[in-house]
Amino acid sequence: MAKLTYLSLGSNIGDRERNLRTAIERLAAPGLRALRTSPVYETEPVDVTDQRWFLNLVVEAETTLFPLQLLARVQKVERVLGRVRTVPKGPRIIDIDILLYGTAVMRGGKLEIPHPRMAERRFVLVPLHDLAPDLRHPVARKTVAELLHAAPPAVVRLIHS
Numbered sequence: 001m002a003k004l005t006y007l008s009l010g011s012n013i014g015d016r017e018r019n020l021r022t023a024i025e026r027l028a029a030p031g032l033r034a035l036r037t038s039p040v041y042e043t044e045p046v047d048v049t050d051q052r053w054f055l056n057l058v059v060e061a062e063t064t065l066f067p068l069q070l071l072a073r074v075q076k077v078e079r080v081l082g083r084v085r086t087v088p089k090g091p092r093i094i095d096i097d098i099l100l101y102g103t104a105v106m107r108g109g110k111l112e113i114p115h116p117r118m119a120e121r122r123f124v125l126v127p128l129h130d131l132a133p134d135l136r137h138p139v140a141r142k143t144v145a146e147l148l149h150a151a152p153p154a155v156v157r158l159i160h161s
């Protein structure tokens with residue numbers, strides 16, 4: 001049975017826009033079909049603030065992959081694009097986070113769904129809100145619109161739709 005999944009993509013090295021586009025193209029392979037892509041936003045870095053600003057977007061996709069298969073797909077795309085895990089939370093060519101996978105809740109293993117920090121991150125919630133404002137977070141039991149309303153401030157500027 002196909003599931004609806006939401007992926008957050010971010011890049012802050014090199015041609016950020018091209019990195020995002022290439023990642024979206026590479027994600028689409030047997031078992032995953034991108035349905036809609038949010039507008040692109042330029043966003044101030046969170047956690048490690050002394051780095052270039054990111055471009056961020058969210059992809060809505062339909063997938064028949066199981067969660068760990070989806071994680072493997074995401075990590076493969078990150079590898080192919082040349083992501084090297086050096087500084088934790090530091091600059092990256094591409095970062096792809098699985099935000100939601102249907103209404104699944106997975107905790108305590110190598111993959112946590114919903115993404116454990118999605119509810120505090122404006123760079124995730126703004127583009128997710130463009131696609132699915134009424135979607136309900138299966139743990140917080142709040143809609144994306146409600147989470148965005150309560151999220152801490154951070155600069156998120158629309159670059160283009």
Ligand code: GSY
Binds near residue numbers: 010045046089090123
């Ligand atoms: O977790 C995703 C990578 N990342 C980002 C990001 O994509 N955007 C912004 N604005 N800040 C970030 N900090 C990290 S780590």
